[in-house]
Amino acid sequence: MVEIQALQQLEQKLNQVILGKPHAVRLALCCLLSEGHLLIEDLPGLGKTTLAHALALSLGVFYKRVQFTNDMLPADLLGQSVFLRDTQEFQFRNGPIFSQILLADEINRASPRTQSALLEAMEEKQVSIDGLSYALPKPFFVIATQNPLFHAGTNALPESQLDRFLMRLALGFPDLQTEKLILQQDHGQSRLEGLTPCLNEQQLMALQQQVVQVKVSDALLDYLLALVTQSRQQKDCLPLSPRAAKALLRATKAFALLSGRHFATAEDVQQVFPSVAEHRLNPGSSRDNSSLSLQLLRQVPCPL
Amino acid sequence: MLNPVFVHIALLLQLLLLALLQDGLSWWSSLVLVSILLFKYSSVRAQKTVRMLTINALAVLLCLLLISQLWQQDMQDSMLQLLFFSAALRLFSVTSDLRHAKKLVWVQYFLIATGFMLNQSLLFASALFLLFFCNLYLHYLLFAPVQQRQFQWSEFRLLLWIMPFCIALFVLFPRLPPLWQTDRQHQAQTGLADELSLGGLEKLVQNDSLAFRVEFSGEKPQQQDLYWRAKVFESFTGQDWLPNLLPAPLQPSQLQARYQYQLVVEPHFQRSLFSLGQVSQLQGQIKAVAAGLIESRQQVSRRFSYSLASDGLAVALQNEQEASRNLLLRHSNPQASDLALQLLQQHPTAPAYARALYQYFQDEQFRYSLRPPVLNQKAQIDQFLFEHKVGFCGHYASAAAYLFRAAGFPSRVVGGYQGGSWQAQGDYLQVLQKDAHAWVEYLDQGRWRRFDATAVVAPLRLTQGLSDALSLSERQFLDQFFQQGVFGNWLQQLEWLDYYWSVWVLSFDQTEQLFIWQTLKSLPWQWIGAALIAVFILMLALYLVLQPSAENQNQTLRRLMLKVLQPYGQKADYQTIESYLRQLMLIYPQHAVSLGKLLSAYQRFEFAEQQEQLQQCRRLLRYLSKNKPDSV
Numbered sequence: 019m020v021e022i023q024a025l026q027q028l029e030q031k032l033n034q035v036i037l038g039k040p041h042a043v044r045l046a047l048c049c050l051l052s053e054g055h056l057l058i059e060d061l062p063g064l065g066k067t068t069l070a071h072a073l074a075l076s077l078g079v080f081y082k083r084v085q086f087t088n089d090m091l092p093a094d095l096l097g098q099s100v101f102l103r104d105t106q107e108f109q110f111r112n113g114p115i116f117s118q119i120l121l122a123d124e125i126n127r128a129s130p131r132t133q134s135a136l137l138e139a140m141e142e143k144q145v146s147i148d149g150l151s152y153a154l155p156k157p158f159f160v161i162a163t164q165n166p167l168f169h170a171g172t173n174a175l176p177e178s179q180l181d182r183f184l185m186r187l188a189l190g191f192p193d194l195q196t197e198k199l200i201l202q203q204d205h206g207q208s209r210l211e212g213l214t215p216c217l218n219e220q221q222l223m224a225l226q227q228q229v230v231q232v233k234v235s236d237a238l239l240d241y242l243l244a245l246v247t248q249s250r251q252q253k254d255c256l257p258l259s260p261r262a263a264k265a266l267l268r269a270t271k272a273f274a275l276l277s278g279r280h281f282a283t284a285e286d287v288q289q290v291f292p293s294v295a296e297h298r299l300n301p302g303s304s305r306d307n308s309s310l311s312l313q314l315l316r317q318v319p320c321p322l
Numbered sequence: 323m324l325n326p327v328f329v330h331i332a333l334l335l336q337l338l339l340l341a342l343l344q345d346g347l348s349w350w351s352s353l354v355l356v357s358i359l360l361f362k363y364s365s366v367r368a369q370k371t372v373r374m375l376t377i378n379a380l381a382v383l384l385c386l387l388l389i390s391q392l393w394q395q396d397m398q399d400s401m402l403q404l405l406f407f408s409a410a411l412r413l414f415s416v417t418s419d420l421r422h423a424k425k426l427v428w429v430q431y432f433l434i435a436t437g438f439m440l441n442q443s444l445l446f447a448s449a450l451f452l453l454f455f456c457n458l459y460l461h462y463l464l465f466a467p468v469q470q471r472q473f474q475w476s477e478f479r480l481l482l483w484i485m486p487f488c489i490a491l492f493v494l495f496p497r498l499p500p501l502w503q504t505d506r507q508h509q510a511q512t513g514l515a516d517e518l519s520l521g522g523l524e525k526l527v528q529n530d531s532l533a534f535r536v537e538f539s540g541e542k543p544q545q546q547d548l549y550w551r552a553k554v555f556e557s558f559t560g561q562d563w564l565p566n567l568l569p570a571p572l573q574p575s576q577l578q579a580r581y582q583y584q585l586v587v588e589p590h591f592q593r594s595l596f597s598l599g600q601v602s603q604l605q606g607q608i609k610a611v612a613a614g615l616i617e618s619r620q621q622v623s624r625r626f627s628y629s630l631a632s633d634g635l636a637v638a639l640q641n642e643q644e645a646s647r648n649l650l651l652r653h654s655n656p657q658a659s660d661l662a663l664q665l666l667q668q669h670p671t672a673p674a675y676a677r678a679l680y681q682y683f684q685d686e687q688f689r690y691s692l693r694p695p696v697l698n699q700k701a702q703i704d705q706f707l708f709e710h711k712v713g714f715c716g717h718y719a720s721a722a723a724y725l726f727r728a729a730g731f732p733s734r735v736v737g738g739y740q741g742g743s744w745q746a747q748g749d750y751l752q753v754l755q756k757d758a759h760a761w762v763e764y765l766d767q768g769r770w771r772r773f774d775a776t777a778v779v780a781p782l783r784l785t786q787g788l789s790d791a792l793s794l795s796e797r798q799f800l801d802q803f804f805q806q807g808v809f810g811n812w813l814q815q816l817e818w819l820d821y822y823w824s825v826w827v828l829s830f831d832q833t834e835q836l837f838i839w840q841t842l843k844s845l846p847w848q849w850i851g852a853a854l855i856a857v858f859i860l861m862l863a864l865y866l867v868l869q870p871s872a873e874n875q876n877q878t879l880r881r882l883m884l885k886v887l888q889p890y891g892q893k894a895d896y897q898t899i900e901s902y903l904r905q906l907m908l909i910y911p912q913h914a915v916s917l918g919k920l921l922s923a924y925q926r927f928e929f930a931e932q933q934e935q936l937q938q939c940r941r942l943l944r945y946l947s948k949n950k951p952d953s954v
Binding site for chain 2 (some may be wrong): 281319
């Protein structure tokens with residue numbers, strides 16, 4: 019119960035940093051609790067990086083930030099073996115990926131080669147270099163941000179890479195009042211300053227454990243499967259994989275826990291569905307990145 | 323942590339048990355128990371804890387009190403009281419320690435079971451079973467997970483499942499003597515007394531409780547032949563007739579049995595049993611004793627069943643001593659003796675003398691009454707015969723037996739029951755205490771013939787029972803004691819149930835068990851196998867039929883919700899019920915509270931699978947359907 023209180027406190031703090039986006043904040047937290055990676059996609063200047071930073075800072079874990087560029091090589095991310103003249107040996111120097119939270123800024127600016135280097139790391143939580151495997155620390159998250167694809171100098175993430183991300187979030191423009199508040203509170207210093215960790219590593223692990231134990235009724239599982247099945251019968255979108263179904267269930271459970279419940283409800287499913295499913299249904303990004311999933315939700319009757 | 327309901331239910335249970343076990347408790351212990359329970363109740367209400375020192379001191383005091391009373395009452399009752407005291411005092415410590423609560427539950431099981439030592443009637447047994455289930459629920463409260471401590475009617479289904487096992491256990495469990503036989507001593511005696519005074523039987527006649535019930539297989543006797551012999555009185559003290567039987571067991575005769583019947587006797591705490599005339603065959607824990615009577619091998623302290631065959635003839639003379647014993651007249655009633663000699667001169671044989679006596683009782687206008695004048699003279703028979711001429715069976719039997727003896731014919735008074743009423747379309751005969759009767763047997767040609775003066779004085783007494791033989795005012799007098807009217811029919815149905823309860827359940831003993839085994843053994847094994855498989859399939863089918871009904875509760879509730887909330891607004895097909903309810907809360911702020919409660923109850927019921935929330939959902943829906951919004 020202590021963890022849940024700390025979690026609520028954390029959410030509150032994040033909402034003080036990211037003004038007017040409580041739903042996005044909750045979804046981001048939900049993604050972290052369900053041990054999934056988070057992709058934040060939106061136009062520049064909408065607070066993507068701020069959200070990623072705020073998350074990393076307030077979780078109280080070891081994090082690193084990598085700015086992706088188009089000339090970046092996999093070794094820049096993973097690390098490389100260096101020959102040491104004194105000992106006549108190669109020694110592996112850890113790259114920035116050896117952290118608990120990796121902030122991958124503007125991930126779609128990197129070349130496909132570098133992007134795919136992330137692939138193994140994200141899914142298997144280990145790195146293989148020169149035939150040797152190095153385990154990544156636990157917990158391990160990737161919080162990536164990207165600009166929409168129609169922006170110049172971007173390489174689209176392939177579907178397989180996108181599937182590694184549990185959620186894709188868009189922040190969107192704040193409403194007028196919020197924006198006015200943002201302008202009023204701009205005193206020349208970063209909002210991130212003074213943000214202290216609310217959760218420690220053990221509490222985070224405990225919360226992730228609690229997510230697994232959230233109760234899901236049989237009827238709810240049926241509804242979830244009905245959504246997934248509908249996507250497979252639809253022609254204008256890609257079908258959702260079993261991995262996507264698993265991700266949906268995880269996210270649903272985490273969302274329930276964030277709402278202070280130990281059981282998931284149909285509403286939880288509907289709340290997380292767009293952010294979990296849209297990037298899988300429609301990999302090509304667009305400004306309006308929830309239309310297909312919302313359409314799908316409307317097609318499936320919900321008895322619950 | 324102990325469920326707070328536990329103490330309340332335990333209190334209620336003990337109070338009910340106290341009412342049921344009244345017979346085994348003395349007045350002072352009942353009083354003490356009631357005050358202990360009240361004390362506990364008030365301390366629970368005031369949320370005060372009582373110091374254990376007080377309780378322990380009280381326990382010691384009560385023990386001392388019990389020991390001091392030990393010589394006055396039965397051991398069994400004392401033990402019962404001890405058990406009850408410990409259960410009542412245990413209530414004070416249950417909240418502090420779960421182990422105490424467990425002990426309390428077990429002691430209560432034991433207390434409930436002891437109820438069967440006191441009474442075994444159908445109603446009593448049902449009441450005890452109710453208490454047993456109550457205790458079972460207490461037991462459940464101790465171990466059930468915290469969120470499921472609400473009472474659920476669906477749990478009762480479990481009881482249905484165990485019923486076949488209960489019945490199997492009942493049939494198969496060995497009837498071990500110490501378990502199945504308990505004696506109640508020093509009970510208030512019902513039934514015939516050991517002596518018969520001239521005005522005897524008066525108390526019995528005012529008692530409409532059951533004496534015994536009989537089921538005939540085959541021929542049924544005429545109503546006027548239903549003389550149930552129980553006791554024979556051979557010695558006359560001038561006031562009372564006493565049994566003076568010498569033990570001389572007779573061999574049951576080998577004659578063809580005419581009537582075959584099974585009796586179920588209510589406990590009367592004596593050994594004497596009932597039979598019709600000469601008994602030819604015995605079955606059960608009974609034996610034949612002198613004067614053609616039969617007896618139980620033990621005191622009849624619980625319902626007792628036995629089978630007899632009678633040939634319907636008069637009882638045979640055993641030996642010459644019996645004849646001479648029944649001629650003794652130690653007390654003189656001069657007028658009666660004169661009358662006897664006078665009649666004897668005209669009618670020298672016993673049958674002729676008997677006919678003359680009948681004639682005498684008829685001619686002299688004797689009357690039958692339950693409120694005869696008090697006999698206070700020394701020669702009571704003279705006073706009855708020549709002065710009052712009013713009396714009932716005891717008077718007539720005494721007088722007739724005296725007149726026979728004075729004339730030199732051996733005679734004796736027989737006590738028992740006469741008649742009875744046929745129940746359930748004549749399936750069985752029910753004999754009540756008020757059917758108690760006394761008559762005379764005189765010796766003629768080696769057999770004891772029956773002489774019943776009541777037959778001429780009040781012939782209806784024999785054919786239609788007591789109440790028809792009485793005048794209106796006497797009937798009203800009797801009605802004070804007997805219930806009649808609208809409930810009569812219902813009572814009869816209950817009696818009928820109770821009869822089969824005692825025949826099929828209470829009298830199920832070792833012999834019956836053996837009989838079932840023998841029958842089972844003689845059956846081919848294919849039959850038994852087929853029966854077992856059939857039972858198994860039946861139970862499986864029942865299980866499958868009953869199972870989905872629990873699952874469908876959710877669907878039923880959802881349908882109900884949609885129907886009830888229809889007037890509030892339509893739910894979109896893809897919408898969740900939760901968001902639908904939230905939407906309604908915004909539209910109808912006046913119902914927001916109950917809709918919000920419904921939302922949370924529904925979530926708990928549907929998604930957290932907390933079955934007890936179903937009641938809450940239904941209640942809120944009822945409220946919402948009553949207070950529909952005005953059409954918008």
